[in-house]
């Protein structure tokens with residue numbers, strides 16, 4: 001019997017947390033939500049109408065003007 005691959009978590013800049021693998025998300029009120037897809041996006045901005053899942057509402061948020069740009073994967077700023 002092989003060991004299942006580890007659950008992967010990827011944090012998206014100003015966006016959701018992507019979970020890949022077998023996960024059960026426990027909401028703030030204790031409700032357990034089983035992911036129905038291999039990769040799911042969990043809202044981190046608090047604006048999703050489909051919480052705990054991301055519905056893209058984070059894209060409507062604007063970055064504060066004084067915020068420094070984040071470095072991209074290749075080290076360049078975004």
Ligand code: FES
Nearest residue numbers: 043044045054058
């Ligand atoms: S992170 Fe996408 S709606 Fe909140």
